[in-house]
Amino acid sequence: MEFDATRPIWLQVMNALEMDIITGKRRPGEKLPGGRDLALSFGINPNTAARVYQELEKAGLCETRRGMGTFVTGDEARIAAGRDAFIRQTVREFLDRMALLGETPRSAAQIILREEE
Template sequence: MTLIQFKEFDESRPIYLQVIEAIKKAIIRGELKPGDKIPSVRELAQELRINPNTVQKAYQELEREGITFTRRGQGNFVTEDQDKITSLKQEILEKIVRDFIDELSSVNLNLEDIMEKIKEYMKNEGHSNRKFR
């Protein structure tokens, strides 16, 4: 199972942070469900062709954040804490919105223009009635 859904790593950001982000997104998309076992450090390192220490660092951070937990001798698993998963979804949404707004404000667009473009895009792309989970 490929958790990383981009063709190559962004060289401007540490790889372990990109691994963390990819796993978090897999969780909120439902590709990894509460209680699911995640790939071993070795498996994911081989799949992504990165150093196992990088994966281990990402896994340690995910566990520190309460996103995953370890069962000795069995591996790493996605948290079963629904509140933590809900909080994770909110965290990802806030980051997407913040990055979006920061990018648009860097080109000096006003809110009305932004909202009009969003409506136009949604209509043209067939998303005008789309509901987001």
């Protein structure tokens, strides 16, 4: 994975895992790689990897069981909420950019509908 070195790397890895969880690529209750393995697979510092799990846990998307490792949360409502939050954020970012081009949410929606046809 290529990182944007001007933004916190833990956040970028966290976003990538979030994406895997809300798209179902990683199933509820699935075991996640250990901190060291996460560091190795993403090529990041182990402290950064530990931060990723801390933040994911704070967001309620994963849980650490002592001596067992870290797992995707089994709480599907939580994942659905995460999915909603991600959608809303993506839409907001999209609308912010459209606003720069002078489009209102309504006109942007029309553009989207036209694009679909």
